Amino acid sequence: MNDPHIGFVVAAYAAAALVLIGMVVAVFADYRIQQKALRRLEGRGEEDAR
């Protein structure tokens, strides 16, 4: 790994990892937000029905 351009390889893998992990985190975070909102609204619906 004593290639003079190894820095470009490391930067490419780091950038790709950042974007892929970002995509996974964004999808999971959105799921949590929607589930929380749904639980809140369903709870309110039950309260209104009482």
Added chain:
Amino acid sequence: MPNLANPTAFLAFVRRVLPWLGAAAAACFALGLWLALFVAPPDYQQGQTAKIMYLHVPAAWMAMFVYAVMAASALGTLVWRHPLADAAQKAAAPLGAGFTFICLVTGSLWGKPMWGTYWVWDARLTSVLVLFILYLGLIALWRAMDEPGRAARAAAILTLVGAVNIPIIKFSVDWWNTLHQPASVFRLGGPAIAPSLLWPLIVMAVAFMLLFAALHLMAIRNEILRRRVARLTMVAATRRDALAPALAAEARP
């Protein structure tokens, strides 16, 4: 096979399939990265820089594949009025933008040591940049329109118009003079790349595909939940409006 047009059946299907897809994607990434970084030999001309190929090429394939999925979903929205087609299209756009961004960044980082420049305005690079802008435009279009049905139809039309860019990307290296090399895997006469370099590339491509499948299913599930939240919010607002006169009377001294 469950009826996937039914959102409830779709959610159950996602719950069942997702752990397997996630595990398969993780295993393929682990195997692909091990093959790419520790087993595949350096290229005789490019040295270790050729290892960028194992990210750049699968990301480029996914950038085009995700757009093809969106174009098929756009047809589903406009022609067959499939209830989940617009959710599938909307969910795919940020993922396609992510893969296209990886393709552009890794290509640029590969271009500097090999071509002596990060960027040239040639047909292949420019058409991929247009694809990235198309993805961003579609995401912005969905966010700009309040009424989901109208946004879905407008986005479907724009997606189908933009689909003309996909064959331009694919054949740009044949139609115009470019710094970019021509196709070396999907070509008449078979791959022009040595098996020791090809297999890690194939495993990484499968890993990218499995990751997209898992994230796309999750993102469609998020869209279904978002619609339920919007519907329940409207129901709650309507119920509160109906109760308002009684509540106001109660509140009066």
